[in-house]
Every structure is written in C-alpha cells, then in structure tokens.
Amino acid sequence: MGVHYEKFLGHLAKGAAILDAGCGPGRDVKYFLSQGYAVSAFDGAKEMVRFAQEYTGIDIAHEEFLTYEAIDRVQGIWACATLLHLSYEEQKEVLKKYQRFLTEEGIFYMSFKYGQGSYKKDGRVFYRHQEESFATLVEEVGGYEILEQYISGDVRVNRAEEKWLNVLLRTVKGV
Template sequence: MTDYYNANAAAYFEATVDVEMGPLRARFLAHIREGGRILDAGCGSGRDSRAFLKAGYRVTAFDAAEPMAELASEHIGQPVEIMRFQDVAWAERFDGIWACASLLHVPRPELPDVFQRLTRALKPGGVLYTSFKYGNEDRKEGRRHFTDLDEAGLAALLEQVPGLQGLEQWISGDRRAGRAHERWLNALLRKG
C-alpha cells in the first residue's frame, strides 16, 4: 500500500491539499473540547491537521508513507510521525481521532484490531471520525487496497469493538472536483 503513496506522494498532495473539508471537520469538532488533543490518523497531505492547528487544537499526525509524511510535515510546520494503523499504541491520549479516507486502506480482517487500537488511544468520551468509500467490497485499484463499508458493514465492525458506539453516520459525495458522484460513508463514534 505504501508503495503507491511513496511513488505518488507529490501528486497526491497536490490533488488533496486544497479540498474543502470544512463542513466535515465542523461536525467532528462539535464533539471536541476547545484546545483538545486530536490525532490525525493517516494524515495524507496534512490539510486537516493544518486546519485543526489553526483552530487552536493540539495535533499529532502520522502517515505510513515517508514521502507523504515529509510533505505533510512541511505543510503543517511540525513533525509528522511515520507509522501504520497497526502500530498505534497510545492509551487514553486524544480527545478526538480524525481518520478521513485513511482506514479504507486497512484490509477488512485487520479492521477490528485497528479500531480497538484507536479506541484505546481515545480518552473516555473521545470521538473518532472515519470515512469509507460506500459499499461492501474489498478491491484493488492499481497498487492500492480498498475496504468499502456500508451501514451494515460498519455495524458488524462495531460489534467487534467493545466500548465504541455510533453517534451518527451519513452519506456524502466526494468533495474533490469532478467526483461528486462517488459516495462516502461518514461516521462519528464515541468511546464509552
């Protein structure tokens, strides 16, 4: 998976860094205390980390692809860690976790463990935002793996993650130019 982003980091950065995600971030931030700690998990270009920092939140960001992490670090003006979801080991550190269009690259059998790791990283009452391409397939596009989720798939996943409950979910179009026909499942989940 990281091979694709290692080879295409600059192009991916340019294609995503200016995408307007304000409405999605606002839904997430409504649940995060002012100045709280946010983990941008699979931060890509760092677009959302930068917005969170500008809004006064304390942000930790990581990405699995080293060239992407370097570009994001330059963009946000602070280090971006190089790590995979499967290596997350924080405990009760974050008020919120933002996993925008990133967990969809985790193979379906590994999602329960990854969600448990992210849940452990949240403080009690903390909120996780995640988004998946809408559907129920596991598929390959070139060198990238995609795990698509619909409402039933998300419900089945949450049954395997004790302590994480759904707050709300909704379907949206892709926010990138010319891709509004692509559908996404968005979810806000709270640690009990």
C-alpha cells in the first residue's frame, strides 16, 4: 500500500483531515492516524465497523455510501477498493455528492478492478474501470480534474494476475 499512501498523502498537508469511505477493518485508518492525520471513517457492514473501532480506537460510523453525510469538510477522501461495488450510476452520484465533503482542491483517491463491465463473485457485484471509462465518468460528473490514473498489481496471494486502476482526483474551483 506504500505507493498508494505516498501518492495520496503527497497532496495533503501534514495533519490534514481524511475521510476513509468504506474503511473495512480499519487498516488504512490506522496507518493515517499513525502518520498524524485527523481521520473519520465509515463502513456499511456492522461487523467491519465493530472490528475497525476496536482496531483503530476511534468511532467509525455505520453508513452506506449513498446515505452518508459528512459533518465537517475534509482535505482528502480515501476509497480504496470500495466504490467498485456500486453501479456506474451510483458511482456518479457518490462522486457528485462527495464534492461537498471536500475542501477547495481536495483530493479523492479511489481504486477499481481493472477492466470493462461488471461481474459477480461470492454474491457481490464488481464494476470495473479502465482509464477511458473512468475519465468519461469524471467528465459526466464535472467538478474534478484527474491528477493521475495508474495501474497496479494485486499483491494478495494467488491474485498476481489481477490489476487495479488507481485514481487521484482533485476538486476544481467553482464546486
């Protein structure tokens, strides 16, 4: 995760406020806290929220992407391997809504399985992106500029063939 953290945090001031959207067990929350950032987080699975709270020592909200409402604006939003479970229309809705949560020139990191279309595995739907499809989505939403799109490999055991599209967006003035 080091390269992803570096690319994201390289755009933020030390101690900046970060929202981990779909934090899962809290791995990234814990890392950001250890680096001195102010972190808030939510997840849609009760068991993940419970685990993440125990693991990180902070309150984690039990919320879904489409219903979450931020209390304070943040400089960065981290959505690692989470938005890929939303349909393309829902992804657009989240990108539009979450602009309100970011400060001016706020940074939004997200990652998707690399490819086209969607597929189902273990009862979950995965919506893939390639550079072109994601650029189209951002253009349709408006209010962001793409800072970087890059492909990375999956480091988990028996997943070396899987690729990920990682994206860094920045809000543009007038949002």
